[in-house]
Amino acid sequence: MAQISVDIERGPDEPASPHQGRHPNTCPVCSSHYRDDELVAALRVCRQCGHHFRLPARERIAQLVDAGSFQEAAADLRNADPLAFVDRKPYTERLTEAELATGLGDAMLVGTASVGGRPCALAVMDFFFMGGSMGSVVGEKFCVAADLAVARGVPLVAVASSGGARMQENVLALMQMAKTVMAVDQVRAARLPFISICSDPTTGGVIASFAALGDVMIAEPGALMSFAGPRVVQQTTGETLPTDFGRAESQLRLGHVDLVVPRAELTAALGRLLQLFAPSTDEPTADAPAPVPPPAGPMGWLRRLFGGAGG
Amino acid sequence: MAQISVDIERGPDEPASPHQGRHPNTCPVCSSHYRDDELVAALRVCRQCGHHFRLPARERIAQLVDAGSFQEAAADLRNADPLAFVDRKPYTERLTEAELATGLGDAMLVGTASVGGRPCALAVMDFFFMGGSMGSVVGEKFCVAADLAVARGVPLVAVASSGGARMQENVLALMQMAKTVMAVDQVRAARLPFISICSDPTTGGVIASFAALGDVMIAEPGALMSFAGPRVVQQTTGETLPTDFGRAESQLRLGHVDLVVPRAELTAALGRLLQLFAPSTDEPTADAPAPVPPPAGPMGWLRRLFGGAGG
């Protein structure tokens, strides 16, 4: 799964290409350069400055879930270009290019998996497929993930990475916002937790629909999470933007996010949440005589991270 | 029902007496002075500057509801001084003084009434009974009003006027906040509207309980509606207070109130709301061919007031 530079569609204020003017393996913050295998081994996090590179969906799944546990669903859904849309090139051509470049049928993979031995339904977006934009297929796939969560009685976990709704499907893309929100409601009605993980970027119609509705909202460091992108805000209002406008850290400060979790710690954090939410019937029946004191050591980050009792 | 100057209990930041240093019939804003009958005829609103004087509960009811429609309930509830409380004088003595001065058993009257021919349950507070403070009797009476609303399937209307909870009953007074909120919940569960009218002052434990939970929140002009009083805020934080701190007009601007309605227009506004909320089965059965155009004329204030279609 090599990183490729496609002419993706983005929020109007994203740079014209995610790697504009630089190699995709060059850190945009500190200009460190990595071989592809180095970057993959480092979870695509810059060892020098901690910058989180965007992560293809399959790499995300490989990092996040128990090895071999992912069972893909709805893999054969493909876009149908209902509007027979053409801008400077036909939508069908963009879809074909994206599929060839990413090996994905659309910008989301869904299925079931386990994390730390705890089962969940999973929906993971891929920014490299047309900017992770949400059209009919992404919307339907998210609903399939929600269906799986409800059918199996397991939590739903989503990893968003998207510039927003897919313009080439216009109102149909817009309706996916309603559709995915209703899927979250369906999970809620089944009394199951929904954990929403936002990576860079989670903007537009995705952060304004399912991605904002996590019972627990997790963001990766530096992830842009605004509805309107910084450039639109700047151009429309003429306001001066704070340097961390819309970024995960400011979203945490402003109360829109529960946790900002570095990628290296995401699997443990997610596993810990799934463990917390797990029904008590899954536990050993003998009651512990007293709560277990938190261990010190390598999991100390969890204490730091959560302000909690540690791993 | 003469206005009297009692040594009432207030939020810690109210002036030591509601009329300190001036006659109760002298306007604190423009110093106009009125005979008692003049003031009653003017609904206790200053003809010069529009200042709304505080209104005894029986005068409020007389102004607000259809003549003769008020049926009092729970009139025989009296305080029992459970803590056998004594500060500089015994609580029992304060209660006796307040009852003698106001002719009321406690700081709230409840019952049923109609406004513009529409039935409702009613709870009206009286600031002149120990600063309108909420103790066991006020809490229980409010619950009786809620019971009446539910039993008769009519909206609940409350007119608050209170410095907050009654210190002399300590935790029991505090619990009246929970108790009255639960009474509102009971009205909500019965799918009945609750209209909360806040007059000056509605502060402390009263604005932080039932009075804040109106489906429609109405305030009289200039009514103080803060949780902490201005003096406490000033003394605790050292912050400079805006001149309209906590007042109805700023509460409207800040989104905490739906409507600020002058006393002279309150009956019409309440009647209109009760009419709007009235079940359609009360209406004539013949369907109007087209909506009735709003009349012009003396009810024009309603248009101004509500930004709506007029009376």
Add this chain to the structure above:
Amino acid sequence: MVRLTEEVHRLRRRFQERGEESDVWEVVQNARHRDRPYTLDYAERLFTDYVELHGDRVGGDDPALVAGIATYHRRCVVFLGHQKGRDLTERTHRNFGMARPEGYRKAIRAIELADRLGLPILTFIDTPGAYPGVGAEQGGQAGVIARSILALARADVPVVCAVIGEGGSGGALAIAVGDRVLMQENAIYSVISPEGCAAILWKDAGQAKKAAFAFRPIARACLDLGVIDAIVPEPPAGAHRDHDRAARLLDDAIRGALAEVEAEPAASRRSRRRAKFRAMGVWGMAEPDAAPAIT
């Protein structure tokens, strides 16, 4: 190869018959016409009486989104809608119909009020989009839009929505999730403004006409795509020419739609509404072991 149903093929063929660019652009201009009736113009005409509610109970009241209680054909309803201003002062006051988080929070409050009291909800959609300001973003614009959609999705009461002007993006959808969604003849509904679309896809906001023609934000297309339930006729040459007549036509449509929804069983209303939106979207199936392509 992607396998498409015959229905999708029909849809694609219909969209390939594109008509005239100028016709689409005329609708866009009508939808934005400054004499077009706004939410409160319809409120004055559709409702026997109404009272506006104010405030989000958090820190503000947004004049760009109005909500209230009304009498609509002898029943109590809750209404909400974007509100534009006609003259410069009011347009500024109303922020050109671009709501902030406090507006959507007011909407959520009104929706929850309606649901609690068992009152039908009528919504009027007319916004270029949610306001893209720093303060609005910091106040959680994205989250309130999601929660407004959720509130409408969860309501057990009938919800009838009418797109009466510009149905711009998530800011429009936030109050456009209903059992019936109506759309006026000259209204538009789209995921982004034609200008925004042109700026991104054509790299030139001046190509808005071309973009509008390509993504067709018009009622006919929305109906074909199953996104709306009915097109509401307007007076000849547009609603802006005759507010009273436009209101009567809208009234007929809303009244009929509401009566239909009220006649449906209430207990399953939420699940029917969810099923309706779940069906929105068009896709095909990958043919196994074939090259990716749509033909």
Add this chain to the structure above:
Amino acid sequence: MVRLTEEVHRLRRRFQERGEESDVWEVVQNARHRDRPYTLDYAERLFTDYVELHGDRVGGDDPALVAGIATYHRRCVVFLGHQKGRDLTERTHRNFGMARPEGYRKAIRAIELADRLGLPILTFIDTPGAYPGVGAEQGGQAGVIARSILALARADVPVVCAVIGEGGSGGALAIAVGDRVLMQENAIYSVISPEGCAAILWKDAGQAKKAAFAFRPIARACLDLGVIDAIVPEPPAGAHRDHDRAARLLDDAIRGALAEVEAEPAASRRSRRRAKFRAMGVWGMAEPDAAPAIT
């Protein structure tokens, strides 16, 4: 004349046996002791594991009120509590446990999350009161307190509350409405601080000792008045002397209370909770045609 029941007479007699002023004041000082365990000290000891949730989804996160998900004796629970700080930096950061509207909005969010997922709620009360700042008032301090009470009132899940330090006024009550309300031996619970009460009734904040003695914010009085369900013992000389032991005693009490509530039928939990609070209050009946007086 006011007619009182024999029970009320007994209550009044009990309160007339006032004990020692210094004993009451010692409890007030213990409740405020800066070495007293705070909410997160108990969270560390009572929960197998926990994760704090952050933010009100509106514009802030309040460190003075914490909320989270935890494992409590093999079940998932939601907890919330006021949080004071121990050293000066943290005390300032935590605003001395005085929550702002964003704190109560976070509490409401946590309560609704628990109710949605069917998780019991544990609350820890320890605040001098809600923060009386201009911004807090403008952000609707009164309304969020009322709505936090309402959220707890409406929850269908078990709610167990523990007053672990200062239970100050509406800011405390906002998260203290439960099926069981426990109170530690050295905790206090009152409608206003002793200092505030003295300032108003004695016109002298220095008379706080006297005020505390008069209005008796102590656990024994709260139990006599039916406001709390049980007193939780502390280690000798107070919880601040032995956090671990204080936690074990609190754990025993909460665990027992929660098990009791869980054993009760869930369908009628809200109405039972409402009945419990409805019963709070003491009053008499006026004797007809008699002078107003209590004897």
